[in-house]
Amino acid sequence: MLLAKTLTSLTFKLALIAIATFGVIVSVIFSYVYLSTTAYVRNRSDRAIVTESSSLRDAYEKSGRDALIDIIRQRTSDKSFTGHVYALADPSLTLLGGNLAKWPSEPSRPSGWTEFRAAPLPNAADPPLVRAILETFPSGDRLLVGRDISDLDSFTAQIKLAVISGVALIFLLAMMASILVTRRTVARIEQINATSRAIMQTGLDKRIPLRGTHDEWDRVAENLNLMLERIETLMGEVKQVSDNVAHDLRTPLTRMRGRLEKAYHGARNSDADQLLIGDTIADLDAVLRIFSSITRIAQIETQARKDAFRNVNLVEIACEVVELYDAAAEQDGTRLSVTGAREALVTGDRDLIFDAIANLVDNAIKHGRGGGKVVVAIENGDGGPLISIADDGPGIPPDEREHVFKRFYRLEQSRYTPGNGLGLSLVAAVARLHGARIEMLDNAPGLQFNLRFAPPAP
């Protein structure tokens, strides 16, 4: 199973291509080494034969046939000339001297190179292979000078064997190595695949096992595991949100149902009915508001609105928000003011930024100290524009700060003030869309919300 996957895997195919390319190059290099070595060796022996042949010819031409026969006799009896082959024959190819038993039958040509198997020389088991040069003198006498090249032949044969087996060995090793490497790769991928299948079948709680080798595979597995964790968290949040939605919607829906049911079974009474219908419409409106807040946050989170982004002045928007909430602050006895820069450009959606700031100001007024103050400050920081909304109310305990952005999250102390717990989720969604960072600081006393925007696009 694993072997089949190994052999069909892409890694293995790539390895095969690499091996083939490498193999061709190695074969060419080795062939060149083989050919040039044998050519060199053969060349040297040929040159020696030619030299010997021409010195004998000189002797024949200078001193005649008998002198040459003498020289040949001397040479053949000399130990240092072992392996040298000589033959002198008259025109009828009758041997006059040399160490051959008979004139080699095949080379009937008058001159040039020849190779033949001679009758076994004394002290030699196999019929030796002789390479010789032929010459015919003007008198018709023929001279053959050569050497036993059996050794040379077996030397080149050995080189050939070494070269071929070397190439074969390299191929074999490369193949084995690539199968092993591919197998390892395929095994890791298979592990990831198996985990993915398990996740699809059973659930998000599975993780890809790590080998602790800290190699790139472990890093891939680590990142995938982190991704799975993030997805699991998000899924958990979605479930939490839908539970909360269900809870927050069920409460008014139950109220409405009970009210209508009671009216349905009771007698008609126009005053009571009017009151009941009015309450029901108010409850319905609350339900619809929750509903549209959720879809609005969801829509902001899909990032679809980025097309409508343009440069807007944060200060201008903040002033409009403050103006809108001016009356509400006045009613509450809160002093609401704007300070800081006169212009701070950000790239974004005016309505959404307005909505986010409005939510923060609304929260600050509602949850701040009655008769306290709320300050909206804008400054152009190094990293980009910053807007802060600070109150001097009770603040939020540090360990609860992280949770306030969850949908429907409400602090115990604010459970009974109006609001549906979606405001800060909306602020968080708007901030995410704009790439802005949210910070919550202790204003001692009170809470300071910071929105750090990125500098505007040029």
Next chain:
Amino acid sequence: MTGSHRRILVVEDDPETAGQLLEQLTSSGYQVDLASTGDEALSRGATCDYAVITIDRMLPDIDGIAVMRQLRDDGIAAPFLIISALGEVDDRVRGLRAGGDDYLVKPFSFLELLARLEALGRRSETIAKETILRVGDLAIDLISRTASRRGKEILLLPREFQLLEYLARNEGHVVSRAMLLQHVWDLHFDPSTNIIDVYVGRLRRKVDDQQAYPLIHTVRGVGYCLRAPG
């Protein structure tokens, strides 16, 4: 409004909603024609002169926006009120950009619809040229941007003046909170708090406190109305 301009075309594919609208609008004094498909809307819209056409975004055959464009291309000048269940700001803006005059999100209160229809109908017949708007003993000077009652100036913030001007331009008619947000603050969302009520409350104190009679009236379930008694 003239007789012919109480005639409106309602393009709505859900029969129950269409029936409710027909009933309520008729009892409010409108003559109502119904169209349940885009094709029907095109043929009716092109043949009759309507004060307002309300159009649903999601029709069974043609997109409401396409119907509206087609009618505009055919030279129909009647204002369009787009009614849609696609409530988000993007859809709203897209609808208005495509030539819609106003936008209403489903579900809506009938009073809200009525307020918007009235405003749209008025817009098509009056382009006010006056420089001073008068409602009872209230005078709003649009040039100096000041307001006074019985000659005594009322000190208003710029936004409060805009709010009062908008109410005065719609004298005797109900304007909803959403309409105020849209026209006075240029905001296309519902801040889901009572912020408008608080704001109008402050304006009311400035305009109506210690006067012979109140001008700013709360209309339960919808919004506000500026009118002089009698």
